[in-house]
Amino acid sequence: MSDDKKDIKKLEEHFDGIIEHDHPLPNWWVATFVITVVFSIFYYGYYELLDGPTLDQELSVKMAEIEQQQKDSVGKAFDNLDQDVLKQEFIDKGKVVFAEKCFMCHGQQGQGLIGPNLTDNFWIHGNTSQNILHVIQKGVPEKGMVPWEAVLSAEEQIATVAFIKSLKGTNPPTPKAAEGTEYKD
Amino acid sequence: MNQNYEYFSYDDDIVKKFLLATMIWAGAAFLFGLLAALQLAYWPLNLNSEYLTFGRLRPLHTNAAIFAFAGNAIFAGIYYSTQRLLKARLFSDLLGRIHFWGWQLIIVAAAITLPLGYSQSKEYAELEWPIDIAITLVWVVFAINFFGTIKKRREKHMYVAIWFYIATIITVAVLHIVNSIELPVTFLKSYPVYAGIQDALVQWWYGHNAVAFFLTTPFLGLMYYFMPKIADRPVYSYRLSIIHFWSLVFIYIWAGPHHLLYTALPDWAQTLGMIFSLMLWAPSWGGMINGLLTLRGAWHLLRTDPLVKFMVAAITFYGMATFEGPLLSIKSVSAVGHYTDWIIGHVHSGALGWNGFLSFAMIYYLVPKLWSTKLYSLKLATTHFWLGLVGILLYYISMVSAGITQGLMWHAVNENGKLVYPDFVETVTRIVPLYWVRALGGVLYLAGFILMAYNIWKTLKTAPKDQKEPTYAALKPNFESSSGETTHKKLEGMGLVFSVLSFIAIAVGSIVEIIPTLSLHKYVEPARVTDPYSALELAGRDIYIREGCYTCHSQMIRKLSAEVLRYGPASTIEESMWDRPFQWGSKRTGPDLARSGGKYPNLWHYRHMMDPRSTTPGSIMPNYPWLYTKKTDYLVLRKKLSVMQSLGVPYTDEQLAQADLDAQKQAMSIVEDLKQNGVEDPKLEEKEIVALIAYLQAMGKKERAE
Numbered sequence: 001m002s003d004d005k006k007d008i009k010k011l012e013e014h015f016d017g018i019i020e021h022d023h024p025l026p027n028w029w030v031a032t033f034v035i036t037v038v039f040s041i042f043y044y045g046y047y048e049l050l051d052g053p054t055l056d057q058e059l060s061v062k063m064a065e066i067e068q069q070q071k072d073s074v075g076k077a078f079d080n081l082d083q084d085v086l087k088q089e090f091i092d093k094g095k096v097v098f099a100e101k102c103f104m105c106h107g108q109q110g111q112g113l114i115g116p117n118l119t120d121n122f123w124i125h126g127n128t129s130q131n132i133l134h135v136i137q138k139g140v141p142e143k144g145m146v147p148w149e150a151v152l153s154a155e156e157q158i159a160t161v162a163f164i165k166s167l168k169g170t171n172p173p174t175p176k177a178a179e180g181t182e183y184k185d
Numbered sequence: 186m187n188q189n190y191e192y193f194s195y196d197d198d199i200v201k202k203f204l205l206a207t208m209i210w211a212g213a214a215f216l217f218g219l220l221a222a223l224q225l226a227y228w229p230l231n232l233n234s235e236y237l238t239f240g241r242l243r244p245l246h247t248n249a250a251i252f253a254f255a256g257n258a259i260f261a262g263i264y265y266s267t268q269r270l271l272k273a274r275l276f277s278d279l280l281g282r283i284h285f286w287g288w289q290l291i292i293v294a295a296a297i298t299l300p301l302g303y304s305q306s307k308e309y310a311e312l313e314w315p316i317d318i319a320i321t322l323v324w325v326v327f328a329i330n331f332f333g334t335i336k337k338r339r340e341k342h343m344y345v346a347i348w349f350y351i352a353t354i355i356t357v358a359v360l361h362i363v364n365s366i367e368l369p370v371t372f373l374k375s376y377p378v379y380a381g382i383q384d385a386l387v388q389w390w391y392g393h394n395a396v397a398f399f400l401t402t403p404f405l406g407l408m409y410y411f412m413p414k415i416a417d418r419p420v421y422s423y424r425l426s427i428i429h430f431w432s433l434v435f436i437y438i439w440a441g442p443h444h445l446l447y448t449a450l451p452d453w454a455q456t457l458g459m460i461f462s463l464m465l466w467a468p469s470w471g472g473m474i475n476g477l478l479t480l481r482g483a484w485h486l487l488r489t490d491p492l493v494k495f496m497v498a499a500i501t502f503y504g505m506a507t508f509e510g511p512l513l514s515i516k517s518v519s520a521v522g523h524y525t526d527w528i529i530g531h532v533h534s535g536a537l538g539w540n541g542f543l544s545f546a547m548i549y550y551l552v553p554k555l556w557s558t559k560l561y562s563l564k565l566a567t568t569h570f571w572l573g574l575v576g577i578l579l580y581y582i583s584m585v586s587a588g589i590t591q592g593l594m595w596h597a598v599n600e601n602g603k604l605v606y607p608d609f610v611e612t613v614t615r616i617v618p619l620y621w622v623r624a625l626g627g628v629l630y631l632a633g634f635i636l637m638a639y640n641i642w643k644t645l646k647t648a649p650k651d652q653k654e655p656t657y658a659a660l661k662p663n664f665e666s667s668s669g670e671t672t673h674k675k676l677e678g679m680g681l682v683f684s685v686l687s688f689i690a691i692a693v694g695s696i697v698e699i700i701p702t703l704s705l706h707k708y709v710e711p712a713r714v715t716d717p718y719s720a721l722e723l724a725g726r727d728i729y730i731r732e733g734c735y736t737c738h739s740q741m742i743r744k745l746s747a748e749v750l751r752y753g754p755a756s757t758i759e760e761s762m763w764d765r766p767f768q769w770g771s772k773r774t775g776p777d778l779a780r781s782g783g784k785y786p787n788l789w790h791y792r793h794m795m796d797p798r799s800t801t802p803g804s805i806m807p808n809y810p811w812l813y814t815k816k817t818d819y820l821v822l823r824k825k826l827s828v829m830q831s832l833g834v835p836y837t838d839e840q841l842a843q844a845d846l847d848a849q850k851q852a853m854s855i856v857e858d859l860k861q862n863g864v865e866d867p868k869l870e871e872k873e874i875v876a877l878i879a880y881l882q883a884m885g886k887k888e889r890a891e
Contacts, residue, residue: 007655007656008192008655008656008657008658009655009656009657009658010190010657010658010659011272011657011658011659014340014342014344015270015340015344016266016269016270016410016414018344018410018413018414018419018420019413019419019420020345020419020420020422020423020426021419021420021421021422021423022422022423022424023421023422023425023478024422024424025422025424025425025428026474029425029467029470029471029474032466032467032470033432033464033467036463036464036466036467036511037464039460039463040460040461040463040464043456043459043460044456044457044460047452047456048452048453048456054452055447055452055455055744056744058744059744059745059746059749059755062746063746063749065602066598066602066746066750067602068602069600069601069602070601070602070603072601073600073601073602073603100802101608104789104792104799104800104801105789105800114786114788114789114792114862141783141784142783143786144785144786144787144788144789146784146785150603150604150607150750150751151604151607151608152607153603
């Protein structure tokens, strides 16, 4: 050891030579800190100790508003259902909606798959436009038919009814066996 | 030479080992990340493979990035700087090696078990209980080695970097142990002792503070050492380091509930999470200021020195991320941002920018020093920097745009009180192009890293063959505190006291938030009874956990009107009160599933899980063909129910005794229904898909009013 002592580095500096200055805290930084702390105290006090609304209360206010909007908007959209479903423009539009949202359960051509055949004379929930519209809107959740009221606009709902009505008697290949009651209108 | 001098050398071999491990695992973490990113852009890249499917790959990626890449980088940096800052060789060379090899074994165990589906599904705490125990042991070894080194130091005061290391080691131990309390069912399966809101709170106390005390405090310590070293400039402000250190460790620990805003978690805990996140802004920026202003008077280095570029960019990303964090914690911002890819962007500006770039700077600095040579090419390092920077920016901008786009679409309600985008998948296909941009960002970042690997490889080749550990000499200081010192200076001379105070700082917030929710019954309304899962549903739930469905699906409808319109009434505390582990999730690449029970017929699920595109065109969800061949393990169900029972779930002894029979009966009834609808698949009742369907149909159906 004693021979190569001159190779040995003496560590006189502190912190491996790192120097620390001691500048004062930046004012804007202190201000930011103080503001966030003061704000937080008031925020917690208002919402958790005083009478600020709870999240549940905020939600029910908002939901009441939305339900009112929904009620107001129902209006007259479905007044002319029986005439509307005969119009070609609705049938065409309905075809598009069906190809996006319904085919996976009712088959590409309405022949039935998970859901029933929509091209025959047999209906589980009735064959009038009103009946069909109702099933589409409310669904049959326990049987796996999805409610579409929240998803489809009123116009789209009418259009799918129109399209389904137009399927009658198309006799697509590989139909699903008949379900429900036969209607001979 | 003076008699009082002591002679010693540093254990740099252990630093070298950790550095090389950092390089290897970084490559793995980036590759997994890139593949996961591509899977979201182009679902066939799930490869129909059980082992590489997104739900299993994502935990592999996050664990590799956090614990393998960042972990090894931290250990390398801590071991290198601590010895020099304390003028002492590591307490024990042997413990160092146990630490090193133990940690690598844990990583290998993770890399094997996660693709096999052994997962607790708690984010960044997925590893199963034997590995949890191994982590605890290795961490204790690390702690002994570190505190032992403090004990035998030859520097009276501990530099600020050491403070951050102390806080890291103590807090990570506390977080890991508390969050991992679980009861084993089999060798690689366990259930946590916490349920529902408890589990959610403990998990996000852990998850958030894994970011705080694994990805922030140790890296701040590294910054305090390597920034002044690389730039050769003094640190800006000593008193700023004191204030921002203590406020940071005290405040950080409270912020976890900001991951749970608008959920079923009690309001007071949510509000605490939000306000402490806001108050965290200044303490975080204290670190950024001290880091950046260390460069004052030497900004020209930014133009010429790639190491300074990496450092400054890293600290800038730290500043961005710690501004964005408090912003995202504001309730109304969280309403839009939470569950979206905005959060993913936020995380990656921290992970790729702050952790990645700082580690790269450290590696470029250390390799030539440790191997007594020069860096092969500064030019390549500069190219690496620019590739990485553009990569991060592409990543960040695409994900924030995707997140905000999707968040706004989810919440858009028209004047008729209806959702504007009721079809979830429409909000997914809209952002797929941005997934491609993100993947491109990942490619650039990875390309930069490959340049680095080449550069380091070439550098190592020029290293001289025989290297001796140099010997140093230092005086043993007088540890008596002298009267001229400020209180904090005195404290810096007292390792034990300092550590105890750090522990108290993190204990306060933890106790205040966690203890009240441990008595869960206080929050449960007796009138709302929730039935526990049937045996088959539990089996299905464990499949859901194994497949990592939670990486894309939440099960927590927040108290927000648009969510109620889309998914049904907000989720309640009672609904998840038996859920071990909770499955609230943190991201909605797919829709919330909390109320999906009964929404579709069994046949729909049967076809959807086989190929989601058959029921939902445009879906990016992976196929799960193996669920149709693998058999449900009915025999283990009795054990599972009995562990649940011992955790307080109200199963009767009779239910335990015939768990497997009950499950088979329920499976038969589902199979009957599928058969009636035309499914022909012999022995279907034995297959996992049936158990999974049972679980999916039970979601949101377990609560009944009494």
